Amino acid sequence: MSIVIIFNNKDPKPWAEILQKKLPNTSVEIYSEVKDTTKIDFALCWKPEKNILNEFPNIKVVQSVGASVDGILTTQNLTDNQILTRIVDEQLSIDMFEFLLAGITGFMKKIPNYFLDQKNKVWQQKSYKTISKTTVTILGLGEIGTYVAQKISALGFSTKGWSKSEKKITNVISFCGENELKEALNGTDILINILPLTAETENILSSNNLKQLNEGACLINVGRGEHLVEADLIELLDNGYLAHAILDVFRVEPLPQEHPFWKHDKISVTPHIASITNVDSASDIVVANYKKFKNKEPLLNKVSLKKGY
Amino acid sequence: MSIVIIFNNKDPKPWAEILQKKLPNTSVEIYSEVKDTTKIDFALCWKPEKNILNEFPNIKVVQSVGASVDGILTTQNLTDNQILTRIVDEQLSIDMFEFLLAGITGFMKKIPNYFLDQKNKVWQQKSYKTISKTTVTILGLGEIGTYVAQKISALGFSTKGWSKSEKKITNVISFCGENELKEALNGTDILINILPLTAETENILSSNNLKQLNEGACLINVGRGEHLVEADLIELLDNGYLAHAILDVFRVEPLPQEHPFWKHDKISVTPHIASITNVDSASDIVVANYKKFKNKEPLLNKVSLKKGY
Numbered sequence: 070m071s072i073v074i075i076f077n078n079k080d081p082k083p084w085a086e087i088l089q090k091k092l093p094n095t096s097v098e099i100y101s102e103v104k105d106t107t108k109i110d111f112a113l114c115w116k117p118e119k120n121i122l123n124e125f126p127n128i129k130v131v132q133s134v135g136a137s138v139d140g141i142l143t144t145q146n147l148t149d150n151q152i153l154t155r156i157v158d159e160q161l162s163i164d165m166f167e168f169l170l171a172g173i174t175g176f177m178k179k180i181p182n183y184f185l186d187q188k189n190k191v192w193q194q195k196s197y198k199t200i201s202k203t204t205v206t207i208l209g210l211g212e213i214g215t216y217v218a219q220k221i222s223a224l225g226f227s228t229k230g231w232s233k234s235e236k237k238i239t240n241v242i243s244f245c246g247e248n249e250l251k252e253a254l255n256g257t258d259i260l261i262n263i264l265p266l267t268a269e270t271e272n273i274l275s276s277n278n279l280k281q282l283n284e285g286a287c288l289i290n291v292g293r294g295e296h297l298v299e300a301d302l303i304e305l306l307d308n309g310y311l312a313h314a315i316l317d318v319f320r321v322e323p324l325p326q327e328h329p330f331w332k333h334d335k336i337s338v339t340p341h342i343a344s345i346t347n348v349d350s351a352s353d354i355v356v357a358n359y360k361k362f363k364n365k366e367p368l369l370n371k372v373s374l375k376k377g378y
Numbered sequence: 379m380s381i382v383i384i385f386n387n388k389d390p391k392p393w394a395e396i397l398q399k400k401l402p403n404t405s406v407e408i409y410s411e412v413k414d415t416t417k418i419d420f421a422l423c424w425k426p427e428k429n430i431l432n433e434f435p436n437i438k439v440v441q442s443v444g445a446s447v448d449g450i451l452t453t454q455n456l457t458d459n460q461i462l463t464r465i466v467d468e469q470l471s472i473d474m475f476e477f478l479l480a481g482i483t484g485f486m487k488k489i490p491n492y493f494l495d496q497k498n499k500v501w502q503q504k505s506y507k508t509i510s511k512t513t514v515t516i517l518g519l520g521e522i523g524t525y526v527a528q529k530i531s532a533l534g535f536s537t538k539g540w541s542k543s544e545k546k547i548t549n550v551i552s553f554c555g556e557n558e559l560k561e562a563l564n565g566t567d568i569l570i571n572i573l574p575l576t577a578e579t580e581n582i583l584s585s586n587n588l589k590q591l592n593e594g595a596c597l598i599n600v601g602r603g604e605h606l607v608e609a610d611l612i613e614l615l616d617n618g619y620l621a622h623a624i625l626d627v628f629r630v631e632p633l634p635q636e637h638p639f640w641k642h643d644k645i646s647v648t649p650h651i652a653s654i655t656n657v658d659s660a661s662d663i664v665v666a667n668y669k670k671f672k673n674k675e676p677l678l679n680k681v682s683l684k685k686g687y
């Protein structure tokens with residue numbers, strides 16, 4: 070049996086090479102070059118096209134190459150006989166934390182404003198925030214969110230977190246469930262969204278919720294574009310309630326040329342680079358899962374098809 | 379006897395108000411409103427005009443409102459009967475660290491490049507650096523430099539420091555003296571300059587020294603504009619040896635409109651805002667020094683006229 074690599078908007082070759090090297094006795098095939106679709110039992114996926122897995126009648130394991138699986142769950146009809154797994158790699162958490170640190174401290178020191186000032190040759194000192202007087206709230210306390218919350222709290226920020234189920238993290242005030250969302254958002258200077266995308270979390274970054282933040286707050290979205298109600302954000306930035314937004318994820322990627330986010334002075338756009346899967350360390354996880362699958366052992370980082378994460 | 383406030387390019391009123399409030403029985407006068415110059419024995423200074431203190435025959439204490447005193451030492455002829463003091467306020471160190479954190483992590487994640495990309499509506503992912511594989515070197519290990527080195531090291535960066543005299547800081551590899559400067563610079567990804575400005579440190583950020591850094595390194599100058607040989611920096615950025623520079627201090631401030639730094643894509647200009655003296659906490663230090671002076675006690679944060687810091 071063989072592994073197939075099904076990637077969209079991502080080069081499959083480095084993955085094919087490294088997996089073949091680490092699994093010399095297994096056939097690793099890129100989707101466009103598969104000869105016999107019945108021989109495939111393990112699929113490695115990145116944003117697969119709708120129902121593409123139906124072409125492979127014997128697929129047993131679907132492995133996402135990212136930490137998220139919404140691009141698979143919303144496009145394929147997986148059955149209870151199939152196992153969906155994802156990448157949980159500490160480097161993804163570390164990279165995310167370092168991106169957020171750049172965003173948080175940049176906002177606090179008004180770096181995006183100084184970039185604009187530099188363009189216009191304007192020399193104007195502005196006041197800044199300091200860590201000890203800043204409250205950061207993190208939506209989503211999975212592996213990455215928990216790591217980020219711990220690191221941010223250790224730096225001296227007042228840190229709050231919110232998740233679907235109850236979490237206990239030292240020095241992080243945690244809230245859970247829809248009833249406690251408002252309380253989690255209140256008093257927040259910087260809101261970080263790292264939630265998984267599900268029917269319940271879609272559009273959670275709405276005017277109604279964002280208005281619970283402190284006036285002059287900053288939104289950082291590293292979850293999914295579908296979490297954000299775009300028109301609501303633009304309204305709150307334009308009327309001055311929110312000071313800034315840092316957006317790394319979008320409903321359509323790459324962000325379309327005509328999209329208003331590109332030209333908005335209070336929005337920083339980055340091209341989905343907060344945390345990029347590292348082929349070398351992530352391929353170790355794929356290899357481990359393939360071997361466990363062959364040995365009929367429980368797989369790593371299994372996703373609940375029902376919960377969606 | 380009275381206190382005089384002599385400020386250039388800085389509003390003296392908030393200082394006059396807060397000092398008068400904290401010293402209700404002392405006369406606090408702004409330079410332009412002084413009636414009897416012979417009654418002044420304590421001067422609070424920010425970038426005073428050349429020899430302006432000669433107008434006050436009975437000055438005994440000159441207090442800088444910043445952490446640095448080069449703006450006083452290079453313009454006034456202080457005698458051994460006069461005491462020069464400066465502000466040492468932990469908030470200055472904290473603010474500096476937070477500014478540097480924004481600069482360091484922004485450089486690592488290529489945020490300045492994404493700002494330019496956004497302007498041009500370009501969606502292009504770039505590789506990034508991670509803390510565990512990045513070496514930061516700090517020139518200047520006084521109060522602020524030592525604080526910054528400790529904090530940066532605690533975040534997981536390989537951290538080196540260099541100063542005139544030997545310093546021992548846990549988890550920071552420290553070098554001292556001219557002979558060890560090259561070794562301190564070698565292998566550096568991010569160089570931070572926080573040195574005091576003296577005859578020996580002027581022009582220390584020269585091509586010769588900057589070429590000791592790793593290729594693709596970033597320079598962050600929060601010391602003084604006079605530390606930097608501007609033409610050397612531009613050459614090293616243009617030929618690609620250095621990747622970026624973050625400059626918060628300049629030989630002439632505000633940075634003149636025609637200066638090439640404004641329009642250089644690899645230079646981030648900020649208007650001397652890394653660490654701004656906080657009037658409330660710093661005025662406590664001024665008040666304490668004024669009281670010690672009146673009580674003939676040793677003053678806080680005395681500067682050696684010979685060493686210049």
